[in-house]
Amino acid sequence: METIKRITRDDMADVALGGAFLGTGGGGDPYIGRLMAEQAIDANGSVQVLDVEDLADDALIVPVAMMGAPTVMLEKLPRGDEAINALRSLEAVLGKKADAIFCIEAGGLNSTIPIAVAATAGLPIVDGDGMGRAFPELQMVSMTMFDIHACPMAMADEKGNAIALNTVDNLSTEKFARVITVEMGGAGLIALYPMTGAQAKQAILRGSLSLIANIGRIIGSEQAANRNPADKLAADLKGMRLFEGRVTDVDRRTEGGFARGRATIEGLESYQGQKMFLNFQNEFLLAEDEHGRPRAITPDLICLLDLETGQPITTETMGYGFRVIVFGLPCDPKWRTKHGLELVGPSYFGYEAQYKPIEILNLQN
């Protein structure tokens, strides 16, 4: 896989496309983040991408992100300086300037917003992330498994409010911060998990920006060759087509600071007569067949792709009549450990299904 060393304006289309794919339906439409990053790169120049090994052990690394319901960001666009305000507020609390920016998740808006922030702040960005995909809650990062604290954390909104949090653990950070995002209108920009270079080398998932850019390039070049990118993505990423069909219902609501719901897909072609149900909380978390048997379970990745073009589809834009491929992908092995499954497994989200790896669930007879 090609390693990305610098992100220019021309890379943003690939990054947005790859980010939409790894967003597993959530993380927001990266298009808006792409426009913001393009503006920031136009104004400040391209962004250097660092391997985590190139960081000094005492360097300060700060992830920035959007927290909230992706549906909100589709409508209430940012004022523009919220993320920088969050970063500056956190630096004020720490009494120290950040040396590098980091992506908390490798998906959706949160794979593009940090690039905008890095360009604006004139800082490099680290090639990695905390999830290897997107997850809905902020304690759901590899840093939690390595006892790195989310706090101090700063949150900012478009009205100029900036709030610093200090909580006892990362789940508490999520609970308090979520309430604040609802008050902020369903979404806020955040800076959190301040960590040293030494901590980052141990805790982060590496190479995520390169992976995103590569996935974006694969989707783009397969589309240009009139092939559905699903097959090449399956081969290159050890993923699989789980289902093909037409969306016949989307039951979606914005509650508790999340976009929650369930989509019904009725089979087409060789899946005629079958159904699949996708449960989501910002991201797709559980895919079940019409008998209630799970076909893919969080933390494995469930992506929705356009049936003809392979374009990734987010939960908030998915609508009646869309013709789709449900695509599954194994998650990073860190998530399949006991600690990982406690953080992001099905029981955390209230699903009865017991986690089984997607490869096992879909073994051919």
Added chain:
Amino acid sequence: MFRIGVDVGGTNTDAVVMQGDKILSGVKSPTTEDVMSGVVDAVERALADSGTDKAKVTAVMIGTTHFTNAVVERKHLARTGAVRLCLPAAQCLPPMVDWPNDIRDAVGNHFWMAKGGYEFDGREISALDMEELNRIAVQIRDEGIDTVAITSVFSPVSDKMEREAMEQLAKTLPDVDFTLSSEIGRLGILERENAAIMNASLRALSERTVGAFGRALTKVGLTCPYYITQNDGTLMSRDFVQSYPVLTFASGPTNSMRGAAFLSGKLDAIVVDVGGTTTDVGALVKGFPRPASTTVDVGGVRTNFRMPDVFAIGLGGGTIVEGTGETLTVGPRSVGYKLTTDALIFGGSTLTTSDIAVGLGLADFGDKSAIADLKDDHLQAVRARVNEMLTNAVERMRVSPDPIPVLAVGGGSILVPDHVGDLPVIRPEHFSVANAVGAAIGQISGEVDRIFSLDGKTREEALAEARTEATNKAIAAGAKPESIELLDQEDVPLAYLPGNATRIRLKVVGDMNG
């Protein structure tokens, strides 16, 4: 039961007379600058050719690419004011931020961001500031702008602020046309705002064009109702299209694809519709236009309409050819309806693709002597360029390596070679009037868009209730009950209203009786 389908393109106006599934006649006539006389001519000739008594015609369906062409060519677009109610949010990406420069210039790039807008749950981001709106109104008046698009954050959840802002602006701007984004689009502010701004910029053209349709049919002596086709192949009334021309954007490709499927009997194909000004390339999947799954660019502007996935290029029978060798350009400008006066073969002085087609012997019309001094290598160079443009467009829409046929339809399809890349080309009977056929088989829809309370009923029951309501509307409007299908549904829970309220938008379609 007889009905007439009309397609008003940039170059030609086509008309067909149909009796049930039978096509009795089909004619082409040049589109005229006043639109009206071209429609009169086409309809009168189609009626005469078929020997149909006009008193027996029960409906006229009109499809037009007029408004799409205006956007693609950046012509006839009115200078438009874009007002976004959002502050202090949403400043980072102002209205028209991702538009191509030329269309932004064509509508004047006049925008204002003002206090207002809602949160997802109906709370106000900030209250409307009437003084601020008054100041904006004065600036709009001073700019001489007479059409305005108003977009508020989360207006699909509540359109109240858009309405109030319109009322306030109208106090200073009594003669201005207003387009409210909540009446046009769905969630997704950039795309909805884009559609609203384009709609506003087309209002004056829409009034002229729709007025001309009505006058034309009166002149022919047709007293039956007439409809205009919209994006999804369904029909809308004149008043509606006058206010919402943007909803016709993809009707041309939808009509040509539905027409091509009907005429050829092919279920899976790439449809290449070459008109006078543009070529639309789309895909038929199991007999239906393949819908775009997410966003659709119209003239380079992102929208989120439910439209067929179509790739349009500026190539048609009236496309202007300029330069030679390295400087050769084919389009995107077109002589449009002036083809029969401006093209060389018709005594004009502009070299068009029609001149080239005649020069290559692909077609035989006009005065061949006018192009006698066109050199063969120039003709071949233009042919190669046209083939390259078509091949690229077809490849772009092709999503499988299967050798499915290319259906060439539309008046300009003489420009399409016998193979596009490795795909065979089929020209169905009546290929040149496929759009008018598509319009004639336009479907009747029934729509519901209102707030339902989920107190004492489930979401599923509310959706079923909405569907019954929409179905009854479609039947009342003349749809065959057994043909009715669900086309689109969306529900947006409204957390700010008591009683567990949800806004349901639902649309069903069916074939027209007769």
